[in-house]
Amino acid sequence: MSLLALEGLTVDYRTQRGIRRAVDGVTLEVRPGEILGLVGESGCGKTTLGRAVIRVLPRNARIAGGRVLFEGVDLAALSEPQMRAYRWRKIAMVPQASMDSLDPVYRLGDQFREVLTVTGGLGRAEAGERTLALCDLVGLDRRRLASFPHELSGGMRQRAAIAMALALHPRLLLADEPVTALDVVVQHHILRRLRRLTAELDLSIVLVTHDISVIAQTCDRMAVMYAGTIAEVGATAEVFASPRHPYTMGLQNSFPNLVRPEQTLIPIEGSPPDLIAPPPGCRFAPRCPFAVDRCREEAPAPREIERGRWAACHRAEEAGELRAQSRDARRWRVGVR
Amino acid sequence: MTAEPLVQVEGLRKYFPLRRSLWRRPGGGDYLRAVDGVSFEIPRGSSLGIAGESGCGKTTLARLLVRLLTPSAGRIRFDGVDLHALAGPRLLAFRRRAQMMFQNPYEAINPRFTIGRALLEPLVIHRIGTPGDRMDRVLAALDQVHLSPAEAFVDAFPHQLSGGQLQRVGLARALMVDPVFLVADEPVSMLDVSIRAGVLNLMKEIARTRRLTTVYISHDLALVRYVCDATMIMYLGTVAEIGPTPEVLARAKHPYTQLLLAAAPVPDPGHRAPEIPETELVPTPIGPARGCPFVDRCPHAMAVCRAAAPPLAAVGRGHYAACHLYA
Numbered sequence: 001m002s003l004l005a006l007e008g009l010t011v012d013y014r015t016q017r018g019i020r021r022a023v024d025g026v027t028l029e030v031r032p033g034e035i036l037g038l039v040g041e042s043g044c045g046k047t048t049l050g051r052a053v054i055r056v057l058p059r060n061a062r063i064a065g066g067r068v069l070f071e072g073v074d075l076a077a078l079s080e081p082q083m084r085a086y087r088w089r090k091i092a093m094v095p096q097a098s099m100d101s102l103d104p105v106y107r108l109g110d111q112f113r114e115v116l117t118v119t120g121g122l123g124r125a126e127a128g129e130r131t132l133a134l135c136d137l138v139g140l141d142r143r144r145l146a147s148f149p150h151e152l153s154g155g156m157r158q159r160a161a162i163a164m165a166l167a168l169h170p171r172l173l174l175a176d177e178p179v180t181a182l183d184v185v186v187q188h189h190i191l192r193r194l195r196r197l198t199a200e201l202d203l204s205i206v207l208v209t210h211d212i213s214v215i216a217q218t219c220d221r222m223a224v225m226y227a228g229t230i231a232e233v234g235a236t237a238e239v240f241a242s243p244r245h246p247y248t249m250g251l252q253n254s255f256p257n258l259v260r261p262e263q264t265l266i267p268i269e270g271s272p273p274d275l276i277a278p279p280p281g282c283r284f285a286p287r288c289p290f291a292v293d294r295c296r297e298e299a300p301a302p303r304e305i306e307r308g309r310w311a312a313c314h315r316a317e318e319a320g321e322l323r324a325q326s327r328d329a330r331r332w333r334v335g336v337r
Numbered sequence: 338m339t340a341e342p343l344v345q346v347e348g349l350r351k352y353f354p355l356r357r358s359l360w361r362r363p364g365g366g367d368y369l370r371a372v373d374g375v376s377f378e379i380p381r382g383s384s385l386g387i388a389g390e391s392g393c394g395k396t397t398l399a400r401l402l403v404r405l406l407t408p409s410a411g412r413i414r415f416d417g418v419d420l421h422a423l424a425g426p427r428l429l430a431f432r433r434r435a436q437m438m439f440q441n442p443y444e445a446i447n448p449r450f451t452i453g454r455a456l457l458e459p460l461v462i463h464r465i466g467t468p469g470d471r472m473d474r475v476l477a478a479l480d481q482v483h484l485s486p487a488e489a490f491v492d493a494f495p496h497q498l499s500g501g502q503l504q505r506v507g508l509a510r511a512l513m514v515d516p517v518f519l520v521a522d523e524p525v526s527m528l529d530v531s532i533r534a535g536v537l538n539l540m541k542e543i544a545r546t547r548r549l550t551t552v553y554i555s556h557d558l559a560l561v562r563y564v565c566d567a568t569m570i571m572y573l574g575t576v577a578e579i580g581p582t583p584e585v586l587a588r589a590k591h592p593y594t595q596l597l598l599a600a601a602p603v604p605d606p607g608h609r610a611p612e613i614p615e616t617e618l619v620p621t622p623i624g625p626a627r628g629c630p631f632v633d634r635c636p637h638a639m640a641v642c643r644a645a646a647p648p649l650a651a652v653g654r655g656h657y658a659a660c661h662l663y664a
Contacts, residue, residue, distance in 0.1 A: 210529065236606045257604055258603055265538060266534060267531055
């Protein structure tokens with residue numbers, strides 16, 4: 001049984017030029033105690049997807065379809081007061097650049113107390129104890145509670161933001177680019193810490209990132225997102241070892257590997273489609289070296305190719321052959337205009 | 338003559354004065370030592386990668402190298418001439434020979450200029466070509482960075498281009514004046530992964546065919562490894578380790594380089610990163626400098642490390658590390 005199940009989730013933005021469908025019929029599950037990586041490039045809808053789950057979308061955005069089932073309850077159908085029982089208490093978020101989201105004029109300890117007493121309804125003494133426990137949980141020196149945010153390093157602020165999100169014992173943590181602006185050593189420690197938290201707290205995490213190396217080192221399963229749709233889902237090790245979607249192959253080709261420096265990087269030419277008027281058929285077809293006529297006419301539905309391995313590609317069955325061809329740089333010169 | 342390195346840096350320092358009492362620490366200095374005594378050379382036609390954590394001074398060093406900043410002490414010799422002795426027409430000549438690419442292409446290109454005008458500007462400033470043939474040069478430059486058809490880009494404004502295209506414009510603009518030295522500060526860190534590879538490959542190709550001497554500033558060791566002949570690791574304004582890239586990254590000697598390599602994420606789920614002890618320590622370039630700057634984070638710290646700053650010692654062919662383990 002999954003903790004969170006998205007069924008055909010669709011999110012629209014109203015823009016001056018028309019409706020922009022940022023998330024288009026996403027079906028995805030998050031299992032208890034796992035870290036699910038959601039990887040994709042800027043504008044692919046990964047942040048919108050996370051925000052839609054706890055319904056903290058910008059004003060011009062709305063859930064236009066689908067269901068968000070959390071422990072069997074459709075969050076998309078709840079009223080705003082009902083939804084409040086879930087936010088922070090059951091599903092918490094560490095938003096992008098959250099280390100800059102701390103209030104600069106309050107000491108860290110005061111900010112914790114406010115969350116715990118006002119939102120959490122704890123007494124003062126209880127809140128104090130809980131604050132100390134939260135510090136230990138994320139590896140933040142307790143003495144830092146007397147500090148103002150500007151006195152802390154980026155890593156410490158990020159730990160504080162994670163601790164704040166965990167304050168009310170959520171079951172699911174949505175972490176949007178939690179280590180992106182941090183140095184590699186700090187990044188390493190925070191990712192380790194997140195892994196440990198899933199076991200200690202029976203917590204599930206959705207880790208949103210653009211960085212496949214972060215996914216590789218941290219996530220049990222991964223979902224690759226492209227232009228508002230899910231290209232591929234599976235266990236991280238399997239997706240890396242045998243990607244089924246050409247976009248995943250392209251991402252691997254273009255990512256530098258410190259351990260295997262001799263590989264020549266191959267870019268994915270072109271750019272993602274305009275989501276106000278996306279092309280018919282597969283969204284990746286204009287950049288895909290393996291696109292056939294069918295790809296340009298008919299959007300591929302996600303299919304379970306093997307147990308637990310989903311891919312939205314008409315040619316997913318030929319993936320072995322395509323993988324071999326995908327290492328040839330000349331093949332990728334398709335999107336060049 | 339050709340054996341002489343294009344760039345020779347000796348004992349270079351850049352201190353920024355701190356006036357606000359907010360930053361004044363008890364017993365501390367009144368300066369932020371962004372670059373604190375670095376010496377190295379860049380051979381002609383080679384590429385040097387400068388890597389380190391945020392605040393290590395790598396961007397300040399890049400700006401010193403193209404004389405966007407004036408050093409507090411030390412010297413940079415460019416093609417045998419002291420960079421800070423240059424003035425007037427000789428300084429203008431240097432500005433033509435040395436070019437820079439910036440991290441954020443959206444901020445580096447004037448949003449009110451068309452791409453064509455952004456590329457014409459350096460030709461006008463440096464009086465290159467005739468008004469009649471300048472547009473041909475612009476078109477040729479756009480072609481060279483694979484923005485084609487070039488005619489379609491000339492009248493476009495920056496906001497109409499993607500980040501990757503705009504960074505190619507940044508490269509084309511640097512190349513307009515036919516430089517010999519190109520300093521690129523995190524040129525792809527703002528770009529999407531699938532786009533980065535194209536810009537990196539293009540920069541590599543152009544540096545090779547034009548025999549450019551290049552400096553890449555990056556926090557990403559995998560990227561430095563992909564692009565650069567030599568690698569320099571900086572820590573708190575000092576050189577921790579420098580040498581041929583495969584040497585430095587495959588046989589790292591300095592404990593700091595080893596730490597960076599251990600922590601670097603690898604896009605391979607089978608890769609097992611070693612355990613790294615957690616520390617809350619925040620290195621600061623403010624306050625008195627004594628001993629090795631890395632001492633408080635170093636697993637091998639000895640008494641001598643607190644007493645004296647380690648000199649750069651040879652640890653391999655052309656490979657140096659500033660660590661008392663090898664002094």
